[in-house]
Amino acid sequence: MPFDPQTYPFAKSASVAPRDRQDFETLKSQIVATFNPFTFLQAILVDEFIHASWELARARKYGAPLSFVNRANRNWDRARKTHGRIQTSQIAAERLLEGEDAGAAQACPLANPFTIAKRGKAKQVFRMEIANGKKALARTKRLL
Amino acid sequence: MATAAQILANQANAQLSTGPKTTEGRARSAKNALKHGFNAIPALKPEDKERFLQFEADLRESIAPADALEEGAFLQLRDAAWRLEELRTEVDSLFAEQTESDPLESEDFENLQNQANRARAAAEMQLYRAIKALEDIQTTLLARYIHLTDEEHDEIPLGTKPRAFTYQMVDGFKFNRADREVFAATNEYMSQPVTPVIPVSATP
Numbered sequence: 001m002p003f004d005p006q007t008y009p010f011a012k013s014a015s016v017a018p019r020d021r022q023d024f025e026t027l028k029s030q031i032v033a034t035f036n037p038f039t040f041l042q043a044i045l046v047d048e049f050i051h052a053s054w055e056l057a058r059a060r061k062y063g064a065p066l067s068f069v070n071r072a073n074r075n076w077d078r079a080r081k082t083h084g085r086i087q088t089s090q091i092a093a094e095r096l097l098e099g100e101d102a103g104a105a106q107a108c109p110l111a112n113p114f115t116i117a118k119r120g121k122a123k124q125v126f127r128m129e130i131a132n133g134k135k136a137l138a139r140t141k142r143l144l
Numbered sequence: 145m146a147t148a149a150q151i152l153a154n155q156a157n158a159q160l161s162t163g164p165k166t167t168e169g170r171a172r173s174a175k176n177a178l179k180h181g182f183n184a185i186p187a188l189k190p191e192d193k194e195r196f197l198q199f200e201a202d203l204r205e206s207i208a209p210a211d212a213l214e215e216g217a218f219l220q221l222r223d224a225a226w227r228l229e230e231l232r233t234e235v236d237s238l239f240a241e242q243t244e245s246d247p248l249e250s251e252d253f254e255n256l257q258n259q260a261n262r263a264r265a266a267a268e269m270q271l272y273r274a275i276k277a278l279e280d281i282q283t284t285l286l287a288r289y290i291h292l293t294d295e296e297h298d299e300i301p302l303g304t305k306p307r308a309f310t311y312q313m314v315d316g317f318k319f320n321r322a323d324r325e326v327f328a329a330t331n332e333y334m335s336q337p338v339t340p341v342i343p344v345s346a347t348p
Contacts, residue, residue, distance in 0.1 A: 003206065013232035015239060017246040039206040041275075044225050048268070051232065062248040067258065071265045078272050085279070104289040108282035109208055110275070116287040116306055 003040045005032065010043070011050040015058075024054060035083060039090070039109070045083040052076035086110060199226060207278060213302075214281050221274035227267045235260045 010032055016024045031050050037043045055072040058064070089112040093105040096113050105111060146154070164170045188196055200222055209218040238256070239247040247257065287306035288297060300309055 003202065013229055013236055015232075015236045015247050018244060020246065040202040041206040044203070048228070048271075058246060058248050062246055064248050065254070065258065065261075068248075068261050071261055071268070074265075075268050078268070082272055082275055086275070089279070101286075101290055104286055107208060107210065108286040108289075109206065110279045111282040111286035112279060113286070115283055116290060116310065 003038065003043065005037055005043065008037075008040075008043050011047055011054070014051055014054055016054075020058075020061075023057070027053060027057065035087075037083070037087075039086075041110075042083055042087060045079050045086070048075055048079035049083065052079060085112070089113065196226065209278075210285070214278060217274050217277040217281060220270060221278065224267050224271035224274060228264060228271065231260060231264050231267065 011024075011028055014024065028050050031053060032046060035042070035046045035049065037046045052072045052075040055064075056069070056076065059069050059072065090109060093102070093109075093111065093113045097105050105113065164173045203222055203225070204218065207214075207218055207221070209215045235247070235257075239250070284302075284304075284306055287310060288300075291306075291310050292300065296309070
């Protein structure tokens with residue numbers, strides 16, 4: 001069954017005092033709208049980001065041990081970076097790869113196409129060479 | 145020293161306190177020495193089994209592990225993500241039973257919070273490492289699919305990084321292996337009268 005962000009229960013295990021519930025819901029909906037996850041793994045990472053953001057907000061409000069804040073900071077940064085990398089790879093694979101390569105990319109959803117050389121680069125290089133050659137020949141003819 | 149009558153009485157009394165008898169009672173007393181359980185990896189509870197299987201199926205669909213290497217990394221990722229969710233639920237339920245306020249306001253549970261914090265840090269590290277491993281493995285697989293012929297696929301070991309086989313030197317140029325056919329075709333075209341290029345400086 002394809003992933004549906006509308007039905008996924010984001011950050012259901014967060015510690016929220018009843019008086020902070022409204023703040024938490026606002027934060028959660030803002031983060032989900034910003035990250036817009038479209039796979040289950042991305043949703044897990046967005047979950048981590050919501051938890052980390054909420055923990056940092058609570059630490060600012062109520063105070064917390066340094067180890068708690070450090071861990072939340074680290075998780076905040078890792079979740080953001082990892083989610084961004086995975087989402088970028090998946091969108092890049094859809095837009096950059098063609099034909100059978102695009103089919104292969106669907107079997108490797110976490111593969112990063114930016115680190116793989118593309119097919120057809122040689123064709124582009126030689127087109128450029130040919131264009132340069134024609135220009136040089138025209139210049140030579142003019143001189144002659 | 146106890147008399148024979150006292151010894152007999154003690155032995156008779158001891159028969160009345162031999163611990164829990166029922167399965168529920170034994171399960172409860174098995175956790176008598178448990179303080180918080182954050183540092184243990186608990187077995188899956190029967191009531192969570194269905195939720196866990198659904199969680200695994202959803203995660204598997206979004207990652208599509210294909211071989212043993214990917215499966216190993218996938219299982220690490222699954223365990224870490226599940227453990228993180230469990231830890232948060234445990235901490236939340238522990239505090240929710242005690243108080244209506246935020247757990248950070250309570251000084252009584254500082255030690256407990258530190259323990260939970262350490263366990264969560266370890267699980268988070270495992271989660272991100274497993275994701276990174278899966279990204280590396282799948283990127284290599286896709287690069288192999290794009291750039292290697294069947295013979296080369298058998299020849300080059302699976303652990304080889306893409307940069308080792310993605311490019312090849314052909315006539316002094318660095319090309320993708322996959323572009324060799326294109327190179328050959330274009331080279332024929334290059335042999336048309338338009339080439340070779342006469343350098344402008346060489347003309348009279």
